[in-house]
Each structure stands twice: as structure tokens, then as C-alpha cells.
Amino acid sequence: MTQTTTDRQPGTAGAGMVPVLAFAGIVVAVMQTLLVPVIKDLPELLGTAPSNATWVMTSTLLAGAVATPIMGRLGDLYGKRRLLLASLAVMVVGSLICGFTSDLLVMIVGRALQGFAMGAIPLGIGLMRDGLPRERLGSAMALMSSSIGVGGGLALPVAALVAQHADWHALFFLAAGLGAVSIALTLLLVPESPMRAEGTFDVLGALGLSAGLVLLLLPITKGSDWGWGSATTLGLFGAALAVLLLWGLMELRVAAPLVDLRTTARREVLLTNLASIMVGVAFYAVSLVLPQLLQLPAATGYGLGQSMVVAGLCVAPLGLTMMFTAPVYARLSTRYGPKVTLIVGMLVIAVGYGAGLGLMSAAWQTVLVSVILGAGIGLAYSSLPALIIGAVPASETGAANGLNTLMRSIGTSVSSAVIGMVLANTAQDMGGTAVPTLHGFRVSFLIAMGAVLVGLVLALFLPARRAEKPRLRASSEEPASGQDLAAGPVRGGFRGRVVAAGGTPVARARVTLIDRGGRRAGTTLSGEDGSYTLAIPAGGPYVLAATAAGHAPLAASATHPGGALPVDLDLELPGETSGVPA
Template sequence: MPQTTQQPTAQRGIRGVVPVLAFAGITVAVMQTLLVPVIKDLPVLLGTAPSNATWVMTSTLLAGAVSTPIMGRLGDLYGKRRMLLASLAVMVVGSLIAGFTSDLVVMIVGRALQGFAMGAIPLGIGLMRDELPREKLGSAMALMSSSIGVGGGLALPLAALVAQHADWHALFFGAAGLGVVAILLTLAFVPESKVKAEGTFDVLGALGLSAGLVLFLLPITKGSDWGWTDPMTLGLFGAAAVVLVLWGVMELRVKAPLVDLRTTARREVLLTNLASIMVGVAFYAISLVLPQLLQLPKATGYGLGQSMVVAGLCVAPLGLTMMFTAPVYARLSAKYGPKITLLLGMLIIGIGYGSGLGLMDAAWQTIIISVVVGAGIGLAYSSLPALIIGAVDASETGAANGLNTLMRSIGTSVSSAVIGMVLANTANHVGGAALPSMHGFRISFMIATGAVAMGVVLAVFLPKQRRATRPQLRASSEEDAALARAEEVLGGGFRGQVLDAAGLPVARAKVTLIDRRGRQAGAALTDHEGRYALAVPDGGSYVLAATATGHAPRAAAATHHGEDRPVDVDLALQAIAEQAAQAAR
């Protein structure tokens, strides 16, 4: 059984945890768009054919897709901070390799190592869940989840500025520098989580999932070059289906699987992951369309004729708005729940793309589109980890969020392939060159709107919060009798003791039961032996928070699987004076 108790570091430096983890997330997300400003020049820079040069981008995408579930599971088993540092170190090595070469094969290796760092996103979300008090968790996870878009949005203008005024290899040295800073900050401010899963790492499962993902994503990213009906494309799709089915059968039989498919099949987890694909499609569409529209020459009749740097600055509000929506999300989610914020976010994305169909005539109009779509994606991305975390055990956080991040990556891959095909098939041929047409841009926006509409439908069917159907335990003057009666009718629920640092019971401590949406589902006072008992409205993940006069608060994550027997969870409190003395030392 996985360990379910949790010892947050609410009193030791949590203020530094959130910005450091968010910075790490933004750093690894930068790798995805680092070369976008020079993508059209890569064949010349690397001395190769255009079809070969695209591997420089494809390798990063494939490595990121493979790493997210694997690093998430490794973090659950061996420590999320440890795996976060390993991810950042791999990114630094990859950046240095790419920075010192112009050889295609070596460059692909370096870029793959850069992409492998994407596993830092779910690891950061897992660390936040384990280390932060509940009241800070919503906005923190929102910021970490949005770091994918924030990093991508901010990287565009900065990378364009560097590429326009310096050697393009400087991009990689800058990335290495960011990685080193992220490592140092993580070492200084982020503690290792005490929440770990038991078991061993599923090596065969990791190899099987990696093979299946590569076989699936490779034809998606290269289909436009090879042809969608080419035997190579169809053969890889068929092989991916066979490998993933066999992998799924194997995972169901393994005692400690890489991905718990039974958990993944839960309605809330499954629908959230499918909605994540749709949000990924919508997110990447704007990144593909607006930079090209802005940089096309005005002679086309619809291009806006802006420089590479100006185009990046016009799209930058996409990432900035995502970052600023994190605190807004926290307030909305606390009041209405993450399901409502996900729906709201996708509706705002739809409004942004819908208005974009008529706002393509000036650079300032693209900024409006970026702001509106960025606000919607920020809300949607922020909701996803909260929905996942509310449905899985604390010891599965890393793996579950890794899989969710993978779903977003699949969405961006599908978006890139479909919109790339649309723009290619609707291009205008001028002077022997194929230029994207306004018709193609509008179809791309319509595809993104359709994906959001599908996401809304999926989100509508997410299960609602179920209210308690059993009375919650309340303290009375006859505490022992009340506790005994509560345990008799408890059936399935939580029970345990609240103890002090010396192992002595803490009487009349308040134990609050918090459900997956952050709302109070019950409360109880401990008896003279520190005992409590709480009924649960339904099976699922909860947080038990204990408070007592003269003691620092403490919380523990725990999961009830709906059985008729109670789950034992003890909570240890530390005296405030003792804690202050430790801090002084």
C-alpha cells in the first residue's frame, strides 16, 4: 500500500517553493519554442534538407512526451525533488551539446535531451501538493500548470531577439544558463517530499509506453512530409496501436505498473485527460498562426509585414496572461470548483478564436487575440491538475500529472500536424514560394474552436461534487461515548489519533475533512486520548487538517476507496514554541 501521510513544510520556507518551481517549469517549457524564430533557416544552418531539419523540432517533442509519465512515476517512487534536479541536469547537458555543434545528428541528440526535461512539470505539481498548505495550493498549481504556455510565450520574443542580433548557438547557451540557475534555486529552496509510493519501477512498462508513443507521434509530426496515405505513415500508426494495446494488457497484470490504467479509466480522470488533448490543440493553434500572419509581407494583401522580434512581442501576451490568471483561477476554483473554471476557460478560448476570425487586419488586433485566448488557456490549464489530484492518491500524483501533461503534448502534436496540413494545402504560390493564405489561417482558427467545443462537451460530463449523506462527528460533553457511537455507524471513513511531538495525545484538537474540491466535508474534535473519527461522503482523495491551541497546524493527504471499513490516519502536531526553537537553531 502507498504511504498516504504527508508532512508539509508550511513553516519552513514555502514562500520560495512556488516561484522556484514555477521558474523551473518555465525554463523547461522554453525548450519547446526555443528554435521557432530560426526554424525556417535550419536547413541552411545545419547544411541539410528541409525534411531532415524538422527532426530538430520533432526529437524535442518525442522526448518530452516520453519523459513526462516516466519521470512522474520515478518521482513518486524515489523522490520528486531528486527527479526534478535530474531533469534539469539532463536539459543543461543537452543545451551544451547543441550549443557546440552544427552537425544534424549531434544537434538532434542535444535537442532530445532538452525535451526530456518536460518531466519537470508534473514533478513540480506533485511537489506543490506535498509541500504546500491547502490555502496556497490552488494558485500555486495553477501557475505551475500554466508554465508550459508561459515559457513558450515568453521564449518567442526573447529567442527572436537573440537570433536576430547574435549567433543562433547563443540560444542554447542561454538555455543552459537558465537550467543551472533553476538547479541552484531548487537545491536552495525546495525540500524533498516525504510522500512516496511503494514498489519498484516498471522498466518494461516504460519501454513499452515509450515505443508506443514514438510510433504514434512520429507519423503525426512527419505525416505532412511523408504523406498521410504513405505506407510508412499507415504502418507506424498500425504498429503504435498494436504496441499500446499489448502494453495496456501488460500494465493491467503488473503489481506496480508505470500507469495505473484502472485509475486512469475513472470517469473523472479519463474525461480530464481527453479534455486536456482538446486544450492542447487550441493552445498550439495560435502559436502556429499568428507569428506567420505577422511576418508575411504586406504585398500579399493580408500579411502584416512585421519583424521577427515584433511578431514575438505581439504573441508574448499569450504567456503573460496565462501567468496572471493563476490567482484568478484560485479564487474562482475555491468558490465554484475546478470543473466550472475548466468550462469557463474553454468558453473564453472559443470567444478568442471566434473574434480572431475578424481581427486579423493589424498587429494590435493580434495582441487582443493573444490576451483573450491566453486568459482562457490559463484558466483551463490551471484546472487540469486540480481535477487530476482530486481523483488520485497522493502517492500517484507525479505519475498521474505526468500522464495528463502527456495528453496536452499529444494535443499540441495533433494541432501541429493538422494545422500544418491545412496551411500547406491552402497555400498561395507566389514566385515559386508557398505562402500560407488567409483562408488557411481562418480554417485553422475554426479547427481550434471545434476542439474547444469538444472539450466543453467532455467537461460537462465530469462528475459533480457529491455532498455528504452521513452526519459528521461533533464533539459533546461525553466525548468517549460520542466517539464510540461515531465509529459504530462510521462504516467507511477515517479515524486515528492526533499526537504531539513526544507521542502524547492532543485532546480537543479540531480535525477537518477537506474534499478534492477544497471544500469542508466534515469536522470533529478529538477526545481525551486524542482520538477522532470522521465519515466520508464517498470514496476518493481527501485532506485531513488538524489544528490545536499552542500547536502548528498539520495536514495529511489520504484516500478512501469506498470500503465499509475505516482508514487509519494519525496526525502529529508540533508545539509552536518548540518549532520556533528549531527554526532559531
């Protein structure tokens, strides 16, 4: 799949781009935990049965899962900023719908529209990749990726404070206000990406994936209500398997699939996505356990008897620490690579859950556990988009990161279902009310630790970085040392000829230089004799892409050691039609 660009050069994004996109990510992540402080009161507030009230939470999850890969692909095709604004606008509409109703069905519709905005996360990551210079990209993507956890962690105390002192509908008006601010800031400070994927939107693929995800996530989220062995639960799992298999076969046959399964099957992408599920499980477990432990009455013998607001404040360091790990991740990743930072992050998560098994007797201990887990989850979450971006073509950044974000969402869904089942099955009766036990909390932490250890094993099998051999032909013309490749002295660059069969020169071929981050670093047209020159900002790995009418495109990697490097581009050699090396 090829990509096209406008004339804007990479690295020209405004200084406000990163905080604005991170704020957008935090805003949409807030939707996931917005109602957690009032979840136990929803049946009474909506005048319905508890089993029906859970759809208010489930609808947001399902909509987010469906929207994430679809919005990523639409952004690749039609503009990531444009689709980001659309996602935020849909969220604002959904928030206003919820703010003016107490009807269950209308509330479910509004909550689904709120969840639809989860597609903003991969869109923001894609905008950063396309618009930021290489030296800023690592920490920026880390902050954007962590915004899922940051938003969820920071929303708990704020939502608890609002719910405790105002009408619960105020939560939705607050969400609408945040969304409107995010839209305004995006319009003012975030430029549109020049990158476009070629092809059309795979409507059948989107419908098939949506149906498969709904069929999969419904029994995961509702299995404890319906019964894990019930005909409904098992039937939906079977239907999900059938639909997703058929969808996969169809995606392999279409020219422009919603998800390039061949790319997704690459070891680096596949293992990263599987590890993402495990990190999602680990992240959500602490969000489920610690607030309940903190709010249970001290009369239970293990509850900490804290108010809703204090409980939220004790868990808030989880999100804050994730935010502060972004610059730490950037330094570690620059030196050791995202694979190492993912492994370190998972080790820290495992340590955090191990410590949590014995640190449950005071509020300050839960804060300590939140800080440790936040650091580990922040490192792990920050590593995931870098691993994905390093393994897929630039034109598929949005869709690939959308799929990765979906994997995390599946992890949180699995965590919610499994931890919920454990806490329910280990609960004890106190005054006619089922109360989670300390044993149930510890089993939940052990499950989260087991999940992260599985993720650690997967991360260990990720391929190490290695130098790629350029599939280019060395030029016979050797420029003098330090010779200008364009019109004056430059630090270095590529120079050579674009040729076809038998060394025939190809005139007016477009030669594009793409850096390792997938951003365009320069472009030129070959002369009548096929010659071209391209200056580079610094030595390192690049991709030289050449296109010419009547010839198959070529994109091949070449590592520049500095100085002047002569390279011919032979359009008769096999190449790839992507913007990054395979």
C-alpha cells in the first residue's frame, strides 16, 4: 500500500501539538471510567434492574472496540486530524444526550457515542508520527499511549467529587465541556497530517470486524450475568469465532483491507498485540480492586473505610505516574529500544502486584502500590506504539495502532469479566449484602500478575533490532569527499541515478526520502539523465522510494553512514510499495 503526501515537511508541527493531542486522549479515556463512582447506584438512578444497568457500561466498551480500528483506517485514508475532530464531536453529542436523560435506552445510545471517541488514541499517535521530528517522537507517543491510563486514573477522584456533591448528570456536562475544549484546541494547534494511504475504505471488512467484536465482547462482559456455561454465552463465542474467521479470509482477498492481516501476522506485530492484551488485563485489575478495598467499611476487618473521593485520590497516582513515565520511557527507549522498555515495564508491574498482595492494610499502602503499578504500566503502554510503528508501513500507522489499542481494550474487557467473577464467587454475606473478601482481592492480584508474566514471555520473543541490508545498487560514480550533493555544502546525502532495464535512465522519476519514523525527509525529481540528489539531516537508516510512470514503484532501505553516499535506484529490482522497510 502506497502513501501520498502534501508539500509540508515533517517536523513543522506547532509546539502545542503534543499536549493538545495528549489532552484529547485523556478526555476520551475519561469516558471509560466516568460512571465508576455511581455504578452501584445506576439501577436506582435509571429505574431498571441491575442486569440492564450494566449495558450503560457495556455499550461504551463495545462502541470503543468497534470504532478504534475503523477510525484509524479512515484517518489513514482521509486525514487523521479530520477524523480526530469527528470522534470528539461524536463524543460531545453523546455526552449531551446522556446529560438530558434518565431513560435507559437513550442513555445506552449516548454512552455508545461516548465510547466511539476511543478512536482518537491511534489517530493522535499517527498525527505525532507524521508531524514531529524524530527526537521528540518517542516521548510524545509515550504520553499519548499512556493517556488511556492517565484519563482513567484521573477521572476517578474528579467523577467521585462531582457525583458526591452534585446531580450525577453533571458528569456528562463536564465531559461535553472537556470535549468542546479539546475540539477548539485541536483546530487551533494541530495541523493536518500530509500522509495519505491509497485505496478505498473496506466497508464489508468494517462491518465484519464490528460484528465479530460485538459477538466476542458481549459474552466476555455479560458472561457472569448470563452464566459462563449458558447456551447464550457459548453460542455467542461460537458465532464470534465463525464471523472473525470468515472476516479474516475476506480481508486476505481484498486489495485494500481494513486490517492488513499479512502485516499483522509479522512476529513483531503479532507478539506486541498479544502482549498488549496482557497489559490491558494488568491495568484494569488494579482499577477494579483498590477502589473497592478502600471503600469497604472497616467493620469487615480488612476494608479501609474511606469515602468515594478519598478512594479516588488514592488511586489517582496510578494515572499521574503513567504520565510522568513518558520522558523516562523516551530516554530508555533511545538507548535500549522499545522491546527492553516493554520488558522492564512488565517486570515493574509484576513487582507492583507482588507487593500489593501484602500491602492492603492502610490507605498509604494502596497509594504506594498505585505508584509502582503506574510506573510499570506507563513504560509498557509507552512501548507498544513504538513497536507497532517500527514494524508497519507509514500509510498503515492509524489502522495498526487502532488494532493495538483494540487489543488493550480486549484485555481490559477480559480483566473486568474475570476479576468480577472472582470477586463475586469469593464474596461473603454481610447483612444480606454480598461483600468482596480479602482473599478475592488477592486472587485478583495473582491473576493480574500471571497475565503480565505471560506478556513478559511474549515480549522476550520479540525480534531484536538489526541492521537491514539495502536492496539498492551501488553507483559507480564516486563523488569527492565532502562534495555538495545539491547546490552547496551539506552534511551528507544520497546521490545517484534512477534507471530501468539495461541501465536505461528514467527521467522525472519522483524520489522520496523517508526517515525511520515514516516521515518524509525530502523529495526531488530525477533529471533527463536519471540523476538525482537528496540531502539528509543526519546519518542513519532511511528509505528511498522511487516512482515513475510506466514502472513499478521501488521502496528500499539504506543506512547512511554520513558524508556522501552514491546509490542508484533500479526500478527493475524487486521492491516494496510501502513507505518503510519491511
